[in-house]
Amino acid sequence: MASDKPHLNLAVIGHIDHGKSTTVGRMMFETGAVPAHIIEGYRKEAESKGKATFEFAWVMDNLKEERERGITIDIAHKRFDTPKFYFTVVDCPGHRDFVKNMITGASQADAAILVVAAPDGVMEQTKEHVFLARTLGITQLIIAVNKMDAVKYEEKRFNEVKKDLTDLIKMVGYKPDETLFIPVSSLAGDNIKVNSPKTPWYKGLPLIAALDTFKEPAKPTDKPLRLPIQDVYSISGIGTVPVGRVETGIMKKGMKVSFMPANKDGEIKSIEMHHEEIPQAVPGDNVGFNVRGIGKGDIRRGDVCGPVEAPPGVAEEFTAQIVVLQHPSALTVGYTPVFHCHTTQTACTFTQLLKKLDPRTGQTKEENPTFLKSGDAAIVVITPTKPMVIEPVKELPQMGRFAVRDMGSTIAAGMCISIKPKQMR
Numbered sequence: 399m400a401s402d403k404p405h406l407n408l409a410v411i412g413h414i415d416h417g418k419s420t421t422v423g424r425m426m427f428e429t430g431a432v433p434a435h436i437i438e439g440y441r442k443e444a445e446s447k448g449k450a451t452f453e454f455a456w457v458m459d460n461l462k463e464e465r466e467r468g469i470t471i472d473i474a475h476k477r478f479d480t481p482k483f484y485f486t487v488v489d490c491p492g493h494r495d496f497v498k499n500m501i502t503g504a505s506q507a508d509a510a511i512l513v514v515a516a517p518d519g520v521m522e523q524t525k526e527h528v529f530l531a532r533t534l535g536i537t538q539l540i541i542a543v544n545k546m547d548a549v550k551y552e553e554k555r556f557n558e559v560k561k562d563l564t565d566l567i568k569m570v571g572y573k574p575d576e577t578l579f580i581p582v583s584s585l586a587g588d589n590i591k592v593n594s595p596k597t598p599w600y601k602g603l604p605l606i607a608a609l610d611t612f613k614e615p616a617k618p619t620d621k622p623l624r625l626p627i628q629d630v631y632s633i634s635g636i637g638t639v640p641v642g643r644v645e646t647g648i649m650k651k652g653m654k655v656s657f658m659p660a661n662k663d664g665e666i667k668s669i670e671m672h673h674e675e676i677p678q679a680v681p682g683d684n685v686g687f688n689v690r691g692i693g694k695g696d697i698r699r700g701d702v703c704g705p706v707e708a709p710p711g712v713a714e715e716f717t718a719q720i721v722v723l724q725h726p727s728a729l730t731v732g733y734t735p736v737f738h739c740h741t742t743q744t745a746c747t748f749t750q751l752l753k754k755l756d757p758r759t760g761q762t763k764e765e766n767p768t769f770l771k772s773g774d775a776a777i778v779v780i781t782p783t784k785p786m787v788i789e790p791v792k793e794l795p796q797m798g799r800f801a802v803r804d805m806g807s808t809i810a811a812g813m814c815i816s817i818k819p820k821q822m823r
């Protein structure tokens with residue numbers, strides 16, 4: 399059964415029209431997740447609507463507006479299997495107005511395929527997506543140089559694009575020698591499932607086989623327990639039952655735990671997953687658990703459960719690296735939007751702008767800038783308006799990434815570099 403295989407969340411990113419949706423549709427077709435007659439149906443329909451060649455993209459682009467405009471607007475999730483993994487693939491939009499949707503998609507991913515059209519090469523959202531993917535913690539990347547049919551399958555053009563991409567990914571911190579570059583035509587199906595006779599010069603893996611070189615996301619069981627609370631129930635005959643997903647560490651029966659910032663302690667009496675009692679829960683497990691010593695009103699969504707001897711860190715203030723995606727004017731000291739981090743949503747104030755960085759290299763561009771605007775990357779100091787758990791990504795990546803939102807849109811994304819801990823006891 400597919401669910402016995404390890405699971406990997408895969409984002410497909412890249413500049414508008416470079417063929418992300420077509421690549422996903424093609425992979426779904428080649429792995430048997432979408433039958434041929436569906437593609438054939440889309441092909442006829444797309445042709446009759448003046449949208450010829452969009453048959454594979456339509457597997458992903460289901461919205462009417464997406465099909466009419468021939469672009470992806472919102473992220474779509476689909477599932478397919480390779481021999482090693484089952485993938486949840488998140489097809490991201492390339493249009494710059496929809497970068498916020500790309501962020502949501504990327505923040506859910508363990509790995510990414512960057513699609514770059516061979517005729518165009520590196521473009522604006524190629525750079526932006528690569529940078530965001532890295533900022534949001536995607537460490538594994540495969541690059542598909544697509545539309546090779548449109549450059550006559552020439553090795554020379556592939557090498558030019560590969561060279562530019564090598565420079566780009568090196569700048570943001572990916573290792574080019576550990577990254578696979580694959581010449582493909584997603585429309586024609588070259589180098590997707592099997593190596594194509596049209597690129598005899600290419601000796602590497604076809605795209606689907608390349609996906610199996612990804613490493614299974616590590617289960618960080620050696621870290622202290624962190625379980626951000628999603629909800630708290632009170633069940634008659636049992637007591638208080640918080641629920642949530644274990645991000646790091648192991649939760650065991652009998653363990654003494656602290657909830658922060660609620661600052662309450664208790665003892666784990668039982669743990670349940672899928673309505674069955676289990677002796678321990680590991681990263682990725684979504685569990686409900688009963689705690690002795692905790693009342694329903696003591697803790698809430700956004701609190702984090704950890705061991706009493708290493709409780710989750712509450713920040714008095716924290717230093718973070720952020721990327722500003724969109725802001726109607728300028729972001730200045732005093733601005734107080736909502737930070738989304740694990741299960742908490744907390745209003746936080748920008749209290750210092752320390753330095754502006756070049757988003758493509760990470761080098762300092764300006765010390766103590768007076769404002770930040772869309773596209774800027776920066777190191778800033780942030781003060782939560784009420785206690786919240788956030789921890790440095792170096793120690794606990796799962797607890798340190800956040801998105802900044804205001805008036806229904808994503809303003810920025812970032813990661814916590816260090817915290818000034820609030821003394822809780």
Ligand SMILES: Nc1nc2c(ncn2[C@@H]2O[C@H](COP(=O)(O)OP(=O)(O)OP(=O)(O)O)[C@@H](O)[C@H]2O)c(=O)[nH]1
Nearest residue numbers: 414415416417418419420451469470492583584585
């Ligand atoms: N020649 C050629 N055209 C392709 C190939 N792959 C995709 N296309 C065409 O490129 C156009 C855009 O394809 P999409 O898959 O919608 O591109 P996308 O990257 O998902 O676009 P957004 O989601 O809007 O960013 C369509 O006309 C596709 O048929 C390819 O391998 N060769």
Ligand SMILES: [Mg+2]
Nearest residue numbers: 418419469470
């Ligand atoms: Mg698309």
